Amino acid sequence: MHIAMIAYHASPFATPGAGANGGMSVYVRNLATQLARSGHEVDIFTGAHDVPGRHRIEPGLWLHALSDDDRERDLTRRVDHFAERVLEALDRSTSIDAVHANYWLSAVVAHSAKHELGLPLAVTFHTLERAKLRLGQPPSHLTEARVYQEQRVLGCADLIVSSSRAEATWLRTLYGPPRGQLVVVEPGIDPAVFSPTLSRGPARRAIGVPPDASVILWVGRIQSLKGTALAVASWLELDDPRSHLVVVGGPSGDDGDREFAEVRRLAEDAGASDRLHLVGPRPQIELGTYYRAANLTLVPSESETFGLVALESLACATPVVATRTGGLAEIVDDGRTGALVDERTPRAFADRMALVLRDPVVARRMGERGARRARGRTWAHTANDFLTSLADLSATPLDACASCA
Numbered sequence: 001m002h003i004a005m006i007a008y009h010a011s012p013f014a015t016p017g018a019g020a021n022g023g024m025s026v027y028v029r030n031l032a033t034q035l036a037r038s039g040h041e042v043d044i045f046t047g048a049h050d051v052p053g054r055h056r057i058e059p060g061l062w063l064h065a066l067s068d069d070d071r072e073r074d075l076t077r078r079v080d081h082f083a084e085r086v087l088e089a090l091d092r093s094t095s096i097d098a099v100h101a102n103y104w105l106s107a108v109v110a111h112s113a114k115h116e117l118g119l120p121l122a123v124t125f126h127t128l129e130r131a132k133l134r135l136g137q138p139p140s141h142l143t144e145a146r147v148y149q150e151q152r153v154l155g156c157a158d159l160i161v162s163s164s165r166a167e168a169t170w171l172r173t174l175y176g177p178p179r180g181q182l183v184v185v186e187p188g189i190d191p192a193v194f195s196p197t198l199s200r201g202p203a204r205r206a207i208g209v210p211p212d213a214s215v216i217l218w219v220g221r222i223q224s225l226k227g228t229a230l231a232v233a234s235w236l237e238l239d240d241p242r243s244h245l246v247v248v249g250g251p252s253g254d255d256g257d258r259e260f261a262e263v264r265r266l267a268e269d270a271g272a273s274d275r276l277h278l279v280g281p282r283p284q285i286e287l288g289t290y291y292r293a294a295n296l297t298l299v300p301s302e303s304e305t306f307g308l309v310a311l312e313s314l315a316c317a318t319p320v321v322a323t324r325t326g327g328l329a330e331i332v333d334d335g336r337t338g339a340l341v342d343e344r345t346p347r348a349f350a351d352r353m354a355l356v357l358r359d360p361v362v363a364r365r366m367g368e369r370g371a372r373r374a375r376g377r378t379w380a381h382t383a384n385d386f387l388t389s390l391a392d393l394s395a396t397p398l399d400a401c402a403s404c405a
Protein backbone atom coordinates (compact mmCIF):
# COMPACT_ATOMS: atom_id res chain seq x y z
CA MET A 1 0.00 0.00 0.00
CA HIS A 2 0.95 3.64 -0.36
CA ILE A 3 -0.18 5.64 2.67
CA ALA A 4 -0.10 9.39 3.28
CA MET A 5 0.18 10.17 6.99
CA ILE A 6 -0.61 13.64 8.27
CA ALA A 7 0.99 14.91 11.49
CA TYR A 8 0.50 18.65 11.25
CA HIS A 9 1.35 19.97 14.70
CA ALA A 10 4.18 17.69 15.89
CA SER A 11 7.12 16.32 13.98
CA PRO A 12 7.53 12.56 14.24
CA PHE A 13 11.29 13.09 14.02
CA ALA A 14 11.71 15.60 16.84
CA THR A 15 12.90 14.49 20.30
CA PRO A 16 9.75 13.69 22.27
CA GLY A 17 9.21 14.79 25.84
CA ALA A 18 8.66 18.56 25.61
CA GLY A 19 6.41 21.06 23.85
CA ALA A 20 4.02 19.39 21.42
CA ASN A 21 6.20 16.32 20.89
CA GLY A 22 5.04 13.33 22.85
CA GLY A 23 3.38 10.00 22.26
CA MET A 24 1.86 11.04 18.94
CA SER A 25 5.29 11.75 17.46
CA VAL A 26 6.55 8.38 18.71
CA TYR A 27 3.45 6.66 17.30
CA VAL A 28 3.67 8.18 13.82
CA ARG A 29 7.42 7.62 13.52
CA ASN A 30 7.27 3.97 14.61
CA LEU A 31 4.11 3.04 12.73
CA ALA A 32 5.41 4.63 9.51
CA THR A 33 8.83 3.02 9.90
CA GLN A 34 7.36 -0.43 10.43
CA LEU A 35 5.05 -0.04 7.45
CA ALA A 36 7.97 1.01 5.24
CA ARG A 37 10.09 -1.88 6.51
CA SER A 38 7.37 -4.33 5.59
CA GLY A 39 7.41 -3.16 2.00
CA HIS A 40 4.82 -0.39 1.99
CA GLU A 41 5.31 3.22 0.98
CA VAL A 42 4.63 6.01 3.45
CA ASP A 43 4.71 9.78 2.93
CA ILE A 44 4.44 11.77 6.16
CA PHE A 45 3.35 15.41 5.95
CA THR A 46 4.11 17.71 8.87
CA GLY A 47 4.07 21.43 9.52
CA ALA A 48 6.33 21.12 12.55
CA HIS A 49 9.74 19.91 11.38
CA ASP A 50 12.79 22.17 11.85
CA VAL A 51 14.19 21.69 8.36
CA PRO A 52 11.62 22.24 5.62
CA GLY A 53 11.88 20.09 2.51
CA ARG A 54 11.33 16.57 1.31
CA HIS A 55 13.49 14.18 3.34
CA ARG A 56 14.10 10.54 2.49
CA ILE A 57 14.15 8.82 5.90
CA GLU A 58 14.73 5.27 4.70
CA PRO A 59 13.58 3.12 1.78
CA GLY A 60 9.83 3.57 1.38
CA LEU A 61 9.57 6.41 3.93
CA TRP A 62 9.53 10.12 3.12
CA LEU A 63 9.01 13.13 5.34
CA HIS A 64 7.46 16.19 3.70
CA ALA A 65 8.24 19.06 6.04
CA LEU A 66 6.14 22.02 4.97
CA SER A 67 7.16 25.26 6.60
CA ASP A 68 4.59 26.70 8.97
CA ASP A 69 6.35 29.93 9.82
CA ASP A 70 3.49 32.35 9.31
CA ARG A 71 2.76 32.54 13.04
CA GLU A 72 0.86 35.80 12.58
CA ARG A 73 -2.06 34.06 10.97
CA ASP A 74 -4.64 32.30 13.10
CA LEU A 75 -4.56 28.55 13.42
CA THR A 76 -7.50 27.93 11.09
CA ARG A 77 -5.84 29.82 8.25
CA ARG A 78 -2.51 28.12 8.85
CA VAL A 79 -4.15 24.70 8.75
CA ASP A 80 -6.01 25.68 5.56
CA HIS A 81 -2.74 26.78 3.99
CA PHE A 82 -1.03 23.55 5.06
CA ALA A 83 -3.99 21.57 3.67
CA GLU A 84 -3.70 23.29 0.27
CA ARG A 85 -0.08 22.25 -0.03
CA VAL A 86 -0.71 18.68 1.15
CA LEU A 87 -3.56 18.33 -1.33
CA GLU A 88 -1.35 19.60 -4.17
CA ALA A 89 1.26 16.98 -3.32
CA LEU A 90 -1.33 14.18 -2.97
CA ASP A 91 -2.92 15.19 -6.26
CA ARG A 92 0.44 14.85 -8.03
CA SER A 93 0.86 11.32 -6.72
CA THR A 94 -1.30 8.82 -8.51
CA SER A 95 -0.61 5.89 -6.22
CA ILE A 96 -1.89 6.94 -2.73
CA ASP A 97 -4.29 4.32 -1.35
CA ALA A 98 -5.36 6.03 1.87
CA VAL A 99 -4.76 9.07 4.08
CA HIS A 100 -4.17 8.54 7.79
CA ALA A 101 -4.60 11.61 10.00
CA ASN A 102 -3.17 12.02 13.49
CA TYR A 103 -4.87 14.47 15.92
CA TRP A 104 -7.84 16.66 15.09
CA LEU A 105 -5.92 19.34 13.17
CA SER A 106 -4.50 16.74 10.79
CA ALA A 107 -7.95 15.18 10.55
CA VAL A 108 -9.24 18.49 9.15
CA VAL A 109 -6.56 18.30 6.44
CA ALA A 110 -7.18 14.63 5.64
CA HIS A 111 -10.92 15.26 5.59
CA SER A 112 -10.34 17.74 2.73
CA ALA A 113 -8.27 15.10 0.95
CA LYS A 114 -11.21 12.73 1.04
CA HIS A 115 -13.54 15.37 -0.32
CA GLU A 116 -11.24 16.79 -2.98
CA LEU A 117 -9.44 13.65 -4.10
CA GLY A 118 -11.79 10.82 -3.13
CA LEU A 119 -9.17 9.13 -0.95
CA PRO A 120 -10.19 6.78 1.88
CA LEU A 121 -9.85 8.52 5.24
CA ALA A 122 -8.44 6.89 8.38
CA VAL A 123 -8.06 8.86 11.62
CA THR A 124 -6.31 8.38 14.95
CA PHE A 125 -7.33 11.18 17.29
CA HIS A 126 -4.80 10.55 20.12
CA THR A 127 -6.88 12.82 22.37
CA LEU A 128 -10.51 13.91 22.19
CA GLU A 129 -11.73 17.31 23.33
CA ARG A 130 -14.94 16.01 24.84
CA ALA A 131 -13.05 13.39 26.83
CA LYS A 132 -10.84 16.15 28.26
CA LEU A 133 -13.88 18.25 29.17
CA ARG A 134 -15.56 15.25 30.75
CA LEU A 135 -12.54 14.85 33.03
CA GLY A 136 -13.03 18.39 34.24
CA GLN A 137 -10.38 20.17 32.21
CA PRO A 138 -11.26 23.76 31.39
CA PRO A 139 -12.34 24.59 27.84
CA SER A 140 -9.93 26.61 25.69
CA HIS A 141 -10.54 29.16 22.93
CA LEU A 142 -10.29 26.22 20.49
CA THR A 143 -12.79 23.95 22.23
CA GLU A 144 -15.79 24.83 20.10
CA ALA A 145 -13.93 24.53 16.79
CA ARG A 146 -12.27 21.32 17.87
CA VAL A 147 -15.45 19.57 19.00
CA TYR A 148 -17.14 20.65 15.77
CA GLN A 149 -14.31 19.29 13.63
CA GLU A 150 -13.99 16.04 15.59
CA GLN A 151 -17.71 15.43 15.21
CA ARG A 152 -17.61 16.29 11.52
CA VAL A 153 -14.68 13.99 10.80
CA LEU A 154 -16.40 11.16 12.67
CA GLY A 155 -19.34 11.61 10.34
CA CYS A 156 -17.16 11.08 7.27
CA ALA A 157 -14.08 8.99 8.13
CA ASP A 158 -13.96 5.50 6.71
CA LEU A 159 -11.84 4.13 9.54
CA ILE A 160 -11.23 5.30 13.10
CA VAL A 161 -8.14 3.78 14.67
CA SER A 162 -8.40 4.04 18.46
CA SER A 163 -5.42 3.33 20.68
CA SER A 164 -7.39 1.79 23.55
CA ARG A 165 -10.80 0.34 24.33
CA ALA A 166 -11.31 3.32 26.61
CA GLU A 167 -10.85 5.74 23.71
CA ALA A 168 -13.25 3.73 21.55
CA THR A 169 -15.84 3.96 24.33
CA TRP A 170 -15.32 7.72 24.73
CA LEU A 171 -15.78 8.10 20.98
CA ARG A 172 -19.06 6.24 20.93
CA THR A 173 -20.51 7.73 24.08
CA LEU A 174 -19.36 11.33 23.74
CA TYR A 175 -19.78 11.76 19.96
CA GLY A 176 -22.24 9.03 18.98
CA PRO A 177 -21.53 6.05 16.75
CA PRO A 178 -19.01 6.97 14.04
CA ARG A 179 -19.98 6.48 10.45
CA GLY A 180 -17.00 4.34 9.48
CA GLN A 181 -15.42 1.30 11.03
CA LEU A 182 -14.02 1.72 14.55
CA VAL A 183 -11.07 -0.49 15.46
CA VAL A 184 -8.75 -0.61 18.46
CA VAL A 185 -5.09 -0.91 17.51
CA GLU A 186 -2.76 -0.75 20.49
CA PRO A 187 0.48 1.17 20.05
CA GLY A 188 3.69 -0.76 20.75
CA ILE A 189 7.29 -0.58 21.88
CA ASP A 190 10.63 -0.90 20.12
CA PRO A 191 12.18 -4.05 21.66
CA ALA A 192 15.68 -2.91 20.64
CA VAL A 193 15.33 0.00 23.09
CA PHE A 194 12.90 -1.31 25.71
CA SER A 195 13.97 -4.69 27.08
CA PRO A 196 14.73 -6.09 30.56
CA THR A 197 18.12 -6.52 32.13
CA LEU A 198 19.37 -8.86 34.81
CA SER A 199 21.08 -6.20 36.87
CA ARG A 200 20.17 -2.60 37.64
CA GLY A 201 23.72 -1.64 38.60
CA PRO A 202 25.07 -0.57 35.20
CA ALA A 203 21.89 1.38 34.38
CA ARG A 204 22.12 3.24 37.71
CA ARG A 205 25.77 4.09 37.13
CA ALA A 206 24.89 5.35 33.65
CA ILE A 207 22.21 7.75 34.89
CA GLY A 208 24.03 8.76 38.07
CA VAL A 209 21.80 7.45 40.87
CA PRO A 210 23.14 5.51 43.89
CA PRO A 211 23.22 1.71 43.49
CA ASP A 212 21.36 1.06 46.76
CA ALA A 213 18.64 3.74 46.49
CA SER A 214 14.94 3.21 45.83
CA VAL A 215 14.55 4.85 42.44
CA ILE A 216 11.21 6.12 41.20
CA LEU A 217 10.93 7.26 37.61
CA TRP A 218 8.57 9.72 35.96
CA VAL A 219 8.73 10.18 32.16
CA GLY A 220 6.77 12.48 29.87
CA ARG A 221 5.82 16.02 28.98
CA ILE A 222 5.74 18.09 32.16
CA GLN A 223 2.23 19.50 32.68
CA SER A 224 -0.49 19.26 35.31
CA LEU A 225 -2.50 16.78 33.23
CA LYS A 226 0.42 14.38 33.54
CA GLY A 227 0.65 14.89 37.28
CA THR A 228 4.36 15.78 37.45
CA ALA A 229 4.00 17.77 40.68
CA LEU A 230 1.73 15.04 42.02
CA ALA A 231 4.54 12.55 41.33
CA VAL A 232 6.90 14.68 43.43
CA ALA A 233 4.36 15.02 46.24
CA SER A 234 3.72 11.25 46.19
CA TRP A 235 7.44 10.51 46.31
CA LEU A 236 7.88 12.91 49.27
CA GLU A 237 4.91 11.26 50.99
CA LEU A 238 6.94 8.03 51.07
CA ASP A 239 9.17 9.84 53.54
CA ASP A 240 12.10 7.61 52.62
CA PRO A 241 15.47 9.42 52.70
CA ARG A 242 17.00 6.66 50.56
CA SER A 243 14.57 7.21 47.72
CA HIS A 244 15.36 9.22 44.59
CA LEU A 245 12.96 10.57 41.99
CA VAL A 246 14.11 10.87 38.38
CA VAL A 247 12.03 13.13 36.11
CA VAL A 248 12.65 12.75 32.36
CA GLY A 249 11.00 15.32 30.10
CA GLY A 250 10.45 19.05 29.76
CA PRO A 251 7.60 21.56 30.08
CA SER A 252 4.71 21.29 27.64
CA GLY A 253 1.42 23.08 27.08
CA ASP A 254 -0.05 26.16 28.71
CA ASP A 255 0.83 25.21 32.28
CA GLY A 256 4.11 23.35 31.69
CA ASP A 257 6.40 26.05 33.09
CA ARG A 258 4.18 26.51 36.15
CA GLU A 259 4.13 22.76 36.78
CA PHE A 260 7.92 22.58 36.42
CA ALA A 261 8.36 25.41 38.94
CA GLU A 262 6.03 23.58 41.34
CA VAL A 263 8.09 20.39 40.95
CA ARG A 264 11.23 22.26 42.02
CA ARG A 265 9.49 24.15 44.82
CA LEU A 266 8.06 20.99 46.41
CA ALA A 267 11.48 19.32 46.51
CA GLU A 268 13.20 22.47 47.83
CA ASP A 269 10.62 22.97 50.59
CA ALA A 270 11.12 19.36 51.68
CA GLY A 271 14.92 19.70 51.56
CA ALA A 272 15.00 16.89 49.01
CA SER A 273 16.39 18.66 45.93
CA ASP A 274 19.57 16.57 46.03
CA ARG A 275 17.44 13.43 45.55
CA LEU A 276 15.37 14.86 42.70
CA HIS A 277 17.00 14.39 39.28
CA LEU A 278 15.55 16.68 36.62
CA VAL A 279 17.21 15.39 33.49
CA GLY A 280 15.14 17.17 30.81
CA PRO A 281 13.91 15.57 27.57
CA ARG A 282 16.00 12.59 26.43
CA PRO A 283 15.93 10.83 23.05
CA GLN A 284 14.02 7.57 23.16
CA ILE A 285 17.10 5.51 22.48
CA GLU A 286 18.32 6.46 26.02
CA LEU A 287 15.10 5.75 27.85
CA GLY A 288 15.57 1.99 28.24
CA THR A 289 18.46 2.76 30.60
CA TYR A 290 16.26 5.02 32.74
CA TYR A 291 13.47 2.46 33.02
CA ARG A 292 15.95 -0.33 33.81
CA ALA A 293 17.53 1.77 36.57
CA ALA A 294 14.21 2.30 38.35
CA ASN A 295 12.39 0.22 40.96
CA LEU A 296 9.13 1.50 39.53
CA THR A 297 7.68 4.01 37.12
CA LEU A 298 5.01 6.36 38.42
CA VAL A 299 2.30 7.50 35.96
CA PRO A 300 -0.14 9.68 37.95
CA SER A 301 -1.79 11.25 34.87
CA GLU A 302 -5.28 12.67 35.08
CA SER A 303 -6.08 10.90 31.83
CA GLU A 304 -4.27 8.93 29.12
CA THR A 305 -5.73 7.80 25.83
CA PHE A 306 -3.07 5.10 25.83
CA GLY A 307 0.07 5.75 27.93
CA LEU A 308 3.18 4.62 26.05
CA VAL A 309 5.39 5.33 29.06
CA ALA A 310 3.63 2.59 31.03
CA LEU A 311 4.13 -0.01 28.28
CA GLU A 312 7.78 0.97 27.80
CA SER A 313 8.40 0.56 31.52
CA LEU A 314 6.81 -2.89 31.58
CA ALA A 315 8.94 -3.86 28.57
CA CYS A 316 12.00 -3.11 30.72
CA ALA A 317 10.56 -5.30 33.53
CA THR A 318 9.94 -2.26 35.72
CA PRO A 319 6.54 -2.27 37.51
CA VAL A 320 4.19 0.66 37.00
CA VAL A 321 2.09 2.50 39.55
CA ALA A 322 -0.52 4.46 37.60
CA THR A 323 -3.89 6.15 37.80
CA ARG A 324 -6.77 3.84 36.90
CA THR A 325 -7.79 5.78 33.81
CA GLY A 326 -8.08 5.32 30.04
CA GLY A 327 -5.44 3.15 28.40
CA LEU A 328 -3.38 2.88 31.60
CA ALA A 329 -6.01 0.54 33.06
CA GLU A 330 -5.58 -1.67 29.97
CA ILE A 331 -1.78 -1.70 30.11
CA VAL A 332 -1.22 -2.27 33.83
CA ASP A 333 -2.63 -5.41 35.41
CA ASP A 334 -3.38 -4.28 38.98
CA GLY A 335 -1.42 -6.32 41.51
CA ARG A 336 0.32 -8.36 38.80
CA THR A 337 2.44 -5.93 36.77
CA GLY A 338 2.10 -2.91 39.04
CA ALA A 339 -0.72 -1.07 40.72
CA LEU A 340 -3.68 1.05 39.63
CA VAL A 341 -4.74 3.90 41.87
CA ASP A 342 -8.29 5.27 41.97
CA GLU A 343 -7.75 8.33 44.08
CA ARG A 344 -5.19 10.81 42.70
CA THR A 345 -3.67 11.80 46.02
CA PRO A 346 -0.04 11.66 47.20
CA ARG A 347 -1.08 9.29 50.01
CA ALA A 348 -2.79 6.83 47.66
CA PHE A 349 0.17 6.73 45.23
CA ALA A 350 2.69 6.50 48.08
CA ASP A 351 0.84 3.55 49.65
CA ARG A 352 0.87 1.60 46.38
CA MET A 353 4.49 2.48 45.67
CA ALA A 354 5.50 1.32 49.14
CA LEU A 355 4.01 -2.13 48.42
CA VAL A 356 6.28 -2.51 45.38
CA LEU A 357 9.35 -0.99 47.04
CA ARG A 358 9.34 -2.99 50.25
CA ASP A 359 9.07 -6.44 48.68
CA PRO A 360 11.75 -7.15 46.06
CA VAL A 361 10.32 -10.59 45.31
CA VAL A 362 6.88 -9.18 44.50
CA ALA A 363 8.50 -6.42 42.46
CA ARG A 364 10.60 -8.88 40.48
CA ARG A 365 7.58 -11.04 39.67
CA MET A 366 5.65 -7.96 38.59
CA GLY A 367 8.56 -6.98 36.35
CA GLU A 368 8.74 -10.42 34.75
CA ARG A 369 5.02 -10.45 34.02
CA GLY A 370 5.18 -6.89 32.69
CA ALA A 371 8.00 -7.77 30.33
CA ARG A 372 5.97 -10.71 29.01
CA ARG A 373 2.95 -8.44 28.46
CA ALA A 374 4.99 -5.86 26.52
CA ARG A 375 6.96 -8.39 24.46
CA GLY A 376 3.69 -9.25 22.76
CA ARG A 377 3.18 -5.65 21.70
CA THR A 378 5.92 -4.28 19.47
CA TRP A 379 5.39 -1.68 16.74
CA ALA A 380 5.53 -4.56 14.25
CA HIS A 381 2.31 -5.90 15.82
CA THR A 382 0.78 -2.43 15.67
CA ALA A 383 1.66 -2.00 11.99
CA ASN A 384 0.29 -5.43 11.19
CA ASP A 385 -3.07 -4.72 12.88
CA PHE A 386 -3.21 -1.28 11.28
CA LEU A 387 -2.66 -2.76 7.80
CA THR A 388 -5.31 -5.40 8.32
CA SER A 389 -7.83 -2.65 9.05
CA LEU A 390 -6.67 -0.57 6.13
CA ALA A 391 -6.50 -3.34 3.55
CA ASP A 392 -10.16 -3.38 2.52
CA LEU A 393 -10.74 0.31 2.97
CA SER A 394 -12.45 2.27 0.26
CA ALA A 395 -13.77 5.82 0.38
CA THR A 396 -17.43 5.68 1.28
CA PRO A 397 -19.76 8.20 -0.38
CA LEU A 398 -19.67 11.74 0.92
CA ASP A 399 -23.43 12.13 1.28
CA ALA A 400 -23.55 11.72 5.07
CA CYS A 401 -20.82 14.24 5.71
CA ALA A 402 -21.85 17.65 6.99
CA SER A 403 -19.25 19.40 4.87
CA CYS A 404 -20.74 17.96 1.66
CA ALA A 405 -23.92 19.87 1.93
Ligand code: UDP
Pocket residue numbers: 015016017018021022023024026219220221248249250280281282283284287306307308309310312
Ligand atom coordinates in the same frame (compact mmCIF):
# COMPACT_ATOMS: atom_id res chain seq x y z
N1 UDP B 1 9.56 10.47 25.68
C1 UDP B 1 10.85 10.55 25.20
N2 UDP B 1 11.73 11.38 25.84
C2 UDP B 1 11.39 12.11 26.92
C3 UDP B 1 10.08 12.00 27.43
C4 UDP B 1 9.18 11.17 26.79
O1 UDP B 1 11.21 9.90 24.23
O2 UDP B 1 12.23 12.84 27.43
C5 UDP B 1 8.58 9.59 25.00
C6 UDP B 1 8.21 8.37 25.81
O3 UDP B 1 9.18 7.38 25.68
C7 UDP B 1 6.87 8.00 25.19
C8 UDP B 1 6.30 9.35 24.74
O4 UDP B 1 7.37 10.29 24.79
O5 UDP B 1 7.05 7.16 24.07
C9 UDP B 1 5.16 9.81 25.62
O6 UDP B 1 4.02 9.10 25.28
P1 UDP B 1 2.79 8.89 26.25
O7 UDP B 1 1.78 8.07 25.51
O8 UDP B 1 3.22 8.35 27.55
O9 UDP B 1 2.24 10.37 26.53
P2 UDP B 1 1.74 11.50 25.49
O10 UDP B 1 2.92 12.34 25.16
O11 UDP B 1 1.15 10.81 24.30
O12 UDP B 1 0.73 12.28 26.24
